[in-house]
Structures are given as structure tokens and as C-alpha cells.
Amino acid sequence: MDLLQHLFLIFILILVSSFFSISEIALAGARKLKLKLISEGGDNRADKIMHLQENSADFFATSQIGLNAVAILGGSVGEGALRPYFAQFIGQFYQGQWTESIAFFTSFAVVTLIFILYADLIPKRIAMINPEKVALAVINPMLVVIKVVKPLVWIINGIANATFRLFKISTVREESITFDDVSAIMDAGAEAGVVLQQEQHFIENVFELEERTVPSSMTVREDVVYFTLGESEESMRQKIAEFPYSKFLVCNETIDQVIGYVDTKDILVRLLNNQSFVQLNESTIRNVLIIPDTLTLSELLDKFRASKEKFAVVINEYAWVVGVITLSDIMMTVMGDWGSPIEEEQQIIRRDENSWLIDGSTPIDDVKHALDVVEFEDWDHYETLAGFIMYRLRKIPRPADFVVHENLKFEVVDIDHYKIDQVLVTRLPENVEEVADRDWM
Template structure:
């Protein structure tokens, strides 16, 4: 054959190999989520791609048969086609015994380079740019190719399956999407500008409902405002004026003797009807939902939905009231600054780029977001920043006690009756980081 004919054959072989490489990467890299969207929009080719991904053994066998056959054929034809021309070229400068070897090496290098560049590297890089679009475009011709290679592919797959079973290798693809997968997609969207910072935070908070316990969002025991059965009308009016709550607990004599709760709308009705509001009875006191403090926020949402309630009392294992929580508290946890009133006291106040004033009752998850800390040590043992300090110090903290962790110094600033009111958190430079994690002063 002439040089022109050899070049045409090599171009056809390289094109075939490039098509198979492009198809292999596109079909393997096409994301199911996007393919399902295309399929639901009516694109039958997208459904074919999904079916092929579910049963990909025949495709990969056919692809490898085609790629290897073309590569071997290309090597044989290319070496025979170009070596004489390289020999003639080399003979102009060198006529020794190595001339034949040099010609073969140059021919081999040329053919190999052409296949690597045009049949492997470039097609695969192109397929990675838009795998779904390319997979949908090539699915019909590749299915014909799979049918052609079916007999040989069946033999190869049978041998491969035998070896997999022999070495006990699981070949079932795991398509479960985890939170880490979704988080990675959200991070990519945030970096690309598709998601705003607030939206990214909101989506993360939704998934964290499964991990965060009720105490991380509830109103703690010492901050619960409640009425007693013997509460005076003047006291009730004063509490209604001082606290903008829509629901108040009703207790017998102390907070641990919960009877139910009253809705301020019912009290307003009594006021409009000129009735005394301190005569709390069955007509105004409603049954209250009681939940353990071990529930997650996700489980509490299910309780609220099933009971049609939006208010619950949280008790511990000793049947003592540790706080109350409402549906609004959960929404504030999820939405953050979107629903938190601006005038409300902030639990985390940024003083500068390297220091924060943080309330001791701040949930650990909120602190992790603010300080960009991925993990806290043994975080199953505490819910708040105050709990973290007590866990690390192994004692009741005092002012000026510090804990150093994750490149930050946590210093107790104010303690009120053994309760940590406020901490100063400072980012440490590398040379300032102490070798120990806590220090007592």
C-alpha cells in the first residue's frame, strides 16, 4: 500500500479508538441525577444510558475488545507502514548496524504518540467536560457495537466473573447517596456561585437535624417562663407584657410539676370577655407534649407532625424539666439569620478576624459553623460550648480557665453560679499553639 493509504487507515483506526475512549469515559462518568432529569423530560436516550450503567459488564467488555484490537492493529500496520520511510531518512545520516533499530523505534514512537494523543488523552478529557451530553449522543451507535461484540464479550465476562467469585470481590455498584456526597455537591455549588453562603448554610442545617439533639435548640430550664395555678392576675399580666411568647407552661407549684400550657390567644379572649385571667382551668389549660431530651430534632419534627402540636416540654431521665422547645425553635436552627430577629442578643459575636465572644449555651454545631471547625472531640458527651469546656477541663470551670483545641484558645470570661455565661475564643498562630489541649489557671 502507498503511504497515503496507510495514513488513511491509521486515521480511521485512531478515530475508532478515540470514539471508544470517549464513549467509555462518558458512560462511566455520566451522573445518574442529571440523566434521570433528562429521562423524565422525555429523552429516551438518557434512559438507555441509565439501563446500560445498571448492566455495564457487556459494554466494558466490548469497549476493551475494540480498544485493544484497534491498538494492536494500529501498531502492526503503523510500524510496517512508516518504518521504511524512517529507514530511508536515517540512512542519509547513518548506515551502521543500528539503522534498522533506530527506524523501528522512531516508527513505534510516532504511532504510539498518535494513539495516546488522539485516541486516548484528548477524547477522555473531552468526555469529562460534558459526560451526560456525550453519553446521550453516543448511546445508540455503542449499543450496535455491543451487539456485534456480544459473543466474545460473553466469554470474557464469564472468565472475569469467575475470577471475581474466586477472590470474593463484590461487583455490585453502590449508588447510595450519602450526606458527604450532597455536601460535596453543595460546596462545589457554593464555590461556583450557584449557591449563596446563606443558602449553603441552610441546606447543611437541614441535614444536621438528624444529628442534633433537642437540648441544642430548646429554651433551657432557667429561662423558661411559666404560670402556677395560684399565680396572681397582676403577675400574669406582667409576664405577658415582659415576654413575647405565644405559649406559657402551667405548673402546680414548681416547674417540675407540669400540668399543661396556655395559649396567649385564649387569655386574650378572656380579657375581651372581661373574665379573670388568673382562673386557669380546663377550658384554658391544654395538654402539653412531653418528650425526652435524647430525641433528635428530626424525630421531634415527626412528633410535632403526628400530634399536631408546636410546643413541647423536654424532660431528662430523672423526670425533671430541662427546658421547652417549639416548632419555631427548630425553624430558627435551620434558617439561622433568615428568621432570627436582628435585635435578638447574638450568641456569637465576632470581635475581629481572630477572636469571638461566645455564649456558653451556644450549641456546638453553631460554634463549629462560626469557627469553621470540622470535628469536635467526643462530641457525643456534650451539646453546648459550656459542656465542651467542662468535658475538657474535667471540673467546674472558673474565670480565666482555658482550653486549647484545633488552633483556638477557649477562655472562660464570666461564670454565674457555676454556669459559664461567656467565653473568649481566639485563633492562635502556629507558633502560639500549646502542645497540651487544656490548661488550668
């Protein structure tokens, strides 16, 4: 066999090896989400790829058989074909006992370099650029090769499976998609400009509905405006004028004796019909949805949907009212505060690059996002920033008490009847050692 025939054979071996290399990366790296979209478009090759990924043992065995067999054959053919020519060339400059050895290593290095570049590196990089497109092109030929070498694959897989069982290694592939996976996809989409930053924020907030509990978004007990059965009409007029809410809780004497609620639309209808301003009776008081404070926002959405209600009273394990929540509160959790002029001041105010003034009742998830905090320790023990500080201090705080977390100093600056009203958050310099939580005696 002359040189041209050897070179042609090496070229064929490189093509075969590159096919296995490009197939290995493309078929293993093809993303299931994109494959499902391609399958829905009518291309059944995507279904074959997903089935191959779910049963990948035969594919990987076939791939390794092909790669190793071609590599061994290519090294043998290439070294044998090129060594005489390298020996002849080296002989022009050096004559000695090392001539054959130098020719052998030179031919081996050249053949190895060619196979690394054109049979391994370049094909794999091509496959990484667009794995789905490449996988669609190679799936049918690969299935044919798998059938051809099936007996040998069966033997190799049998030995491999016995090894896995011996060392108790699980071979089940985890296919579940977590929130972190979706969040990573959204981050990548936002960086690529496919997803707007606001859309990314909305989607992340929707996923958080499964984790955030009702108290994180409700109006707390101290801020609930309610009517009592014996309340005067003048007092109710004043509350409606001062607090532009669409619904008001109705209680017997105290807030813990809930009867129902009234809708301001009903009051408007009575005014349009020239009737009395309001009468708190069975015809005007509506039944209110009572929910426990342990529900997540996602569970509350299901209850709103089932009951056709948009307003609920939140109670704790002692049947005390801890707050009220509406469908709008949940929507604001997803979409953020639109900041209309009649609404309350922002709960998080950025003073400068390294300090914030935050309301103590701010949900801890909002604080986490605003300050870019990785995680609050034992977050399931509290819902608000005030709860976090009290949990860390293990006491009712006073002004100037502070805690330090993730190089951030949370200092209490205002207390209103034992309630943490305002917290000053300051980012500490990087070179400052973290100080312990402190309360002033």
C-alpha cells in the same frame, strides 16, 4: 498497499479507538442525577445509560477489547507502513547497521504519539467536558458493539468474575448518596453562582436536623418562664409584659409538675370580651406535648405534624423538665437567627479576626460552623459549648480554666452559679505548640 492506503487505514483505526475512548469516559462518568432529569424529559437514551452503568461488566469488557485490538493493529499497520519511508529519509544522513533500528523506533514513536493524542487523550478530554451529552450520542452504537462481541465478552467476564471470587473482591457498586455528597454538590453550586450562599446554608441546616437533638435548640430549664396554679394575676401580668412569649407553661408548684400551657391569644380574647384577665382552669389550660430529650429535631418535626402542636416540654430520663421547644426554635435552627431588636443578644460575638466571645449555652453545632472547626471529639456526650469544656476538664470549671482544640483556646471568663456564662475563644498562632487543658488550683 501504498502509503495513502496505509494512512487511510490508520485514520479509520484512530476513529474506532477514539470512539471506544470517548465512550468509556462518557458512559462511566455520566452523572445519575442529570441522567434522571434527562429521562424525565422523555429521552429514553438516559435510561439505557443508567442501565448500562448498573450492569457495566459487558461494557467495560467490550471497551477494553476494542481499545487493545485497535492499538495492536494500529501499531502493526503504522510501523509497517512508515518504517520504509523513515529508513529512506534517515539513509540520506546516516548509512550503517543501525539504520533499520532507528527507522523502526522512529515510526513506532510517531504512530504511538498519534494514537495517544487523537485516539486517547483528546477524546477523553472531550468526554470529561460534558459526559452526559457525549454519553447520549454514543450509547446506541455502543450497545450494538456489545451485542456483536457478546460471545468474547462472556468468556472474558467469566475469567474476571472467577478472579474476583478468588480474591473475595466485591463487585457491587455503592449508589447511596450521603450528606457529604449533597454538601459537596451545594458547595460546587455556590462556587458556580447557581446556589446563593444563604440557600446553601439553609439546605445544610435542614440535613443537620437528622443529627441534632432537641437540647441543641430548646430553651433550657433555667430560662423557662412559667405560671403556677396559685400565682397571682399581678405576677402573671408582669411576666407577660416582661417576656413577650406566645405560650407560657403552667405547673402545679414547681417546673417539674407540668400541667399544660396557656396561649396568650386566649388571654387577649378574654380581654376583648371584657372578662377576667386570666383564669388558670381546664378551659384555659391546654394539653402540652411531652417529649424525651433524646429525640432529634427531625423526629420532633414529625411529632409536631402528627399532634398539630407547636410547643413541647422536654424531659430527661428522670422525668425532670430540662427545657421547652417550639416549632419556631426549629425553624431558627434552619434559617438562622433573624436578630430582631427585641430578641436576646447574639450568642456568638466576633471581637476581632482571631477571637470570639461566646455564650456557654450556644449549641456546639453553631460553634462548629462559626469557628470553622472540623470536628469536636466525642460530640455525642454534650450539646453546648459549656458541655464541651466540662467534658474536657472533667470538673466544674472556674474562671480562667481553659481547653485547647484545633489550635483554638476556649477560656472560661464568667461563671454564674456553676453555669458557664461566657467563653473567650482565641485562635493561637500557627507556630505555637498546642498546650494542654488547664485548670487553676
